[in-house]
Amino acid sequence: MQELETVIALSRTQFAATALYHYLFVPLTLGLSVLLATMETIYVISGREVYRQMTQFWSKLFAINFALGVATGLTMEFEFGTNWSTYSHFVGDIFGAPLAIEGLMAFFLESTFVGLMLFGWDKLSRGKHLLVTYMVALGSNLSALWILVANAYMQHPVGSEFNPATMRMELESFTALFFSHEAQAKFVHTSVAGFLTAAIFVIGISAFYMLRKRHMAVAVRSFRVAALFGVFASIGVICLGDALGFISGEGQPNKLVAMEGLWETAEAPAGFNVIAWPDQEAMENRFALQIPYVLTPLVTHSFDGTITGARDLVHRAEVRIRDGIPALVALETLSDNPNDRDALRTFRIHGDNLGYALLVKRYAPDVTQATPEQITQAARDTIPPVGPVFWSFRIMIAAAFLMLGFLILATIYSLRGQITEKRTFLKIAPWMIPVPFIANEAGWVVAELGRQPWTVYGQLPTWISASTHSVGYMIFSLVGFVAIYTIFIIVEMFLMVKFIRKGPDDGPLPPAEPAVAAPGHTSQWSQA
């Protein structure tokens, strides 16, 4: 049992490490591909050489980032099988489909055209090359769509049912799976977060050039395109984040209480915990700073909704565990005799709570002998680790509003043509680059740590999902991944910084190019 717990902990650590690492590169790919498409569109429409230089320069950085996204994505595609085999068997009938479709519909598109985008400049007409860049942007965002359809199933399993004859969840409705509100909101939220990441990235680097008065033609225009793009993205990411919070609040109340540090059920109007020090053991906040009235409309999108707190959710979970135990017993009978009528009937009645019975199996291998204490313990597990989820959520939100403010300023300065004079702003801008990355990682933590103790919410507990490896194997693979990925990031950062310092290949600009550093050149945007 001790060994099992260690293997689970190591498997979770490895998955979190590889996923968080992969997710450092993905949002930038999502956003930069769309930004490249935007810049190249301007180039094709206006015919101005500087926009081609911009597109080519940013696509170099895109390629350096993309290589690592692809490399680390390879790991993800197989890690469910290598490390989460019970999970993979349990939901493969549903979860595998969006992953495969992602390959077919999206990743093929993105990867085939990325080669043409990088190498086809001299072989394709302007229009065709633009089309290729569009396909890369479309492919990478379609990728995100299908991956998030798969992820949304883990958060909010819809369109499926457990089949005792095969001991797994099976697909009932593909359309329900695809049109899951969770999936749709997650997709837009994540894609737009990628746009935001790319915008801040481009702004930061452009500001770096402007401060040094280098590559001004490229820098000023890149800055403006990215600032405008980023303002819309940051508004979008906040709106969709709110929608996603609302949807999660309904589907995953246990995640919601962790995000908000809410222990007691809150009648309207409930206060919003701006900061708090949650104590999971005592199920209370040792300290909390509240804004009154705000939480109810924020979470329920109404003024009279009630938000169930963690304590009441634990009581509900106890009921469901007790109800699920007969289902687990019946299932074991069915494994010997699939046609046992009594067991089938029992399973039909209690099957919905099978996952809850599996929660208590962690403490009571024979669930019929589970003590009230063990049931309470399992029920308390249904509240995810409140502190980390609560704080990650706040980091993400703070970062989002910080970026929104920053981008509004950037857009105003840029449109007024004052940006090259705002030295302080330009000095801060490169330091903003880590902010979206931190927000992305924090968002992942809210979504996935907030899903605990389940791999599939309400259906399959994490503790039973992993492959049955030895501790030795797990240490070996974890150390290997950390070592390889550390080397990777060092090489990537080294090249990234080197190519940023080198800057775009300005080449001879057409003589008609207006002086970009001069104030009052706002007309350039309209010219473009």
Added chain:
Amino acid sequence: MEIYIVLKLVWWALLGVLLIGLAVMVGMDMGVGAGLRYLGRTDRERRTVINMIAPHWDGNQVWFILGGGAVFAAWPTIYATAFSGLYVVMLVLLWSMIVRPLGFEYRSKLPSQRWRNLWDVTLFISGAVPMIVFGAAMGNMLRGVPFHFEWNMVSYYTGSFIALFNPFAVLCGLMSIALALYQGGAMVMNRGTGVIRERACNLLTMAGLGALVLFTVCGLWVWLMPGYVLTGGAEPAGPAMPLRKTVQKVSGAWLNNFAAYPLLWLVPGLVYAGVLAGIACARRGLSHVAWWLGALAWAGTIGTVGTAMFPFLMPSSTNPGHSLTVWDASSSATTLGWMLAFTAIFIPIVAVYTSWAFWVMRGKVTPETIEHDEHAY
């Protein structure tokens, strides 16, 4: 015939198509990577060789990713059991593969010779190792893998890591890298000139002949080693539950399907025909034909394994009754149906734009062309 049986058979065939696509397209690039230091003696030549596949390796690699995803979707029990059972081997495969995108993308970004030599080594490793592991995995499937399930389908692998590199599996691995080198040679002949093209032709010839020898040895070995026979349970239309059947190990049983349907001998025949005709074409300068004949040889190789094992996919050597077969390791009919619809729509589309991409980038790559191309690797 019941629709579920048809779907299972179609997806068995599509699994073959996927593996062939993976072996041909990814194998080609890996063959180029593994043969890089032979094909190019100077850095200029090596850059030339790399740039022949530079625009395509990424798209081709999706066959590998799609392979993972499609097995997950259509054969989830295989995905869960094989990849966790072969854990350390999978790690070797993944770790060697994930350095490849960096090898391509980062190698020529700096002029330092030491930097480039280092990435050449990673390109060699990430070309040779995955193809050997790919072949060795096939070999282990033929031998059977030590695994079993609990009643609730939690799987346990009880063998050692070293046992997966048994002599038979290693031979299969070498056969696989040999065919990959053949395919890589054909690709470099297509787009190369002069001395590079000559070396590629030699590589193709040697690798092709080596592959035939290894294929013959592996074939004789299969004839002598125990195969698996389904003796009860496992209804073709039944649910995907692999725990309710009986299986026997019988020496030479992998030849039963060939004995029952002698026409099937044509499938391994494709390997000999493809490689021999391919070498002949390559030596006459018809490298495009040689490339397609190499693809045919891959189809024959993977087809031979599939034909020999049918209906088995992953036999269990320690608990044969828990072996995974076409009848009891698939997804539900609903999932197989949806996936078939997506595949039928998108594989032709993928084929069209992949062909277009190769057509756009057609033409010879020489040391001179890459000197003048600022976008080259």
